[in-house]
Amino acid sequence: MTTIYDVGRLAGVSRSTVSRVLNSKNEVDPKTAELVWDAVRKLNYHPNVSARALVRQKTDMIGVILAHVSDPYYEKIIKGIEAVVGERRMGVAFYNSYDNLETHRMIVFSALVGNRVDGLIVVGSNLNDRETLQEIIGQDLPMAFLERDLPKAGITSIICDNRDGAKQAVEYLLNLGHRRIGCLTGNLDYQTAIERLEGYRCTLQKYGLPVDEELILKSNFQYSGGYEKMKQLLSLSDRPTALFACNDMMAFGAISAIKEAGLSVPEDVSVVGYDDIIFTSMFYPPLTTIQQPLFEMGGLAAQGLIDRINQGEQYESIKRVLPVKLVIRKSCQAVQG
Amino acid sequence: MTTIYDVGRLAGVSRSTVSRVLNSKNEVDPKTAELVWDAVRKLNYHPNVSARALVRQKTDMIGVILAHVSDPYYEKIIKGIEAVVGERRMGVAFYNSYDNLETHRMIVFSALVGNRVDGLIVVGSNLNDRETLQEIIGQDLPMAFLERDLPKAGITSIICDNRDGAKQAVEYLLNLGHRRIGCLTGNLDYQTAIERLEGYRCTLQKYGLPVDEELILKSNFQYSGGYEKMKQLLSLSDRPTALFACNDMMAFGAISAIKEAGLSVPEDVSVVGYDDIIFTSMFYPPLTTIQQPLFEMGGLAAQGLIDRINQGEQYESIKRVLPVKLVIRKSCQAVQG
């Protein structure tokens, strides 16, 4: 391992000078600096991150904890985070919680309390994590929340208007003449799932329609969940003519079940999804869905977190609720006759 | 920040004893140990990772560099890596290269030379990265390669039998009576893309069929690339009756183009993909494709890397070529008449 000391020796200067050059602090004679850079290149020197982090008490890294990095839903959020973080010359580390409370707790503590990262973005975590998070927040460590707001916490949270999204979806179906509209919810341990369901309910009520509990099935945001629950919905004597799936993956699963039953989308059942993940437009039929500003969300969370890190506890937390919009494709049509 | 010193003071012991308890080294009086653990819990102490890494000269983290974490293709590979790494009580950090050589270089150096991780798994990187990688390998730092083998490197590499995969796909189509089989290649800066194309060519030759260069279109492993290139293929006067797409995303794009042209899959064009990503079975029609043992690949790479880290340079590198298999779904049918 080559250290700052080796660089100094080769350049004929002290270690502190090397450090100054590397960090472009204070004034350094341009000639000296050039000597140092030459040595750095020649030795292919890269600072030991641990040593640097130890003395500076910061790692220039932020962490992002989410259920599973590979979930396509996170794609644009991740890109939004990375864009901002890269711009500020920091790095990102991703951690998978697998939606497991114990794992989540371990990660949060070892990453944040163990100083592995300077701050943490928690993406849409399980509401039962509240205790862990309150504990962390109590220590005034930099955090930001995405798709979730923690009451009383002086912390940035970026969420989308889930109730309004559900409202747009349901209103769209109502305008097409649908009256029996099924709803596949996400895992109700998640704020987004709860709010979307509320939006569905309120919208029906607003239009003076009955909320038939038989048409509301608690699912889990997964393809398989959408598939299974849709089969149940189709077996109803008076089956729905339309479906509001609280995310796109469940919509895909539901559509498979519909096709398997010998029915068609949108001829027999209209389907609206939620999220607008990248696959929606590749899917057949192209899915009508609610689009969230995912890239922007990621960016705002990262920005809030980094500001908090830089400004310390004087940072004024922000809470943003971003608007969503309906994207009409080809999975819905008006009720016939 | 609470340190080992605070813990020691609360427990009434020295810092070295705390350290011993934490790392369960040597013998420590069970009563003393209990005292220390009590203090740890009471203070919610978590070791400072930087300090620990600095003195131990290891981070217990491995890095994984790939084009983009959110690409669904990596999903199972990632899970395979995580399974092994978790089992060995280490952690993983993911880095996105975005298929950019400069980014790739920076990550490799700062992560590995900067001691951010103990070793690095490079997943299917651009062949033009060779120089950077050789440079790193020259420093005998622990690395493992996935979907790529670097000649002369005493380093673990795990690849799949891409030529055989292409052969299985093409033979399947030939057996269905197809003679004009198009090929959409991936980005030929990648070993997998090159080998799959070779497999396609060799198989046709093996059966004494002409290789019509007009039917081979260089694409990029992307949905959009598959879509565009398939449009070209369809505009040919004597268009192909079947397509071998070198990955599933291009197959999806191609199928969109086919549908858009008023044709059907598999009635008018049969399509075989490659990879068997999670979406293939959700797609309509369910895609016939080549399945790779992705989970196993990730696990083997992680295992090889960790062994190398633990055993040092005496580690005997392994090179594994894993078998692949054809998964028949519904995107192909026999030539009519």
Added chain:
DNA sequence: CTGTTAGCGCCTTCAT
């Protein structure tokens, strides 16, 4: 403008 000095928090001999 540059070198000297003193830690950052932890682990690991070496004593006891």
Added chain:
DNA sequence: ATGAAGGCGCTAACAG
């Protein structure tokens, strides 16, 4: 079985 002391590689005062 436990404590004292030294140092991992780096940065940040403080001198000069």
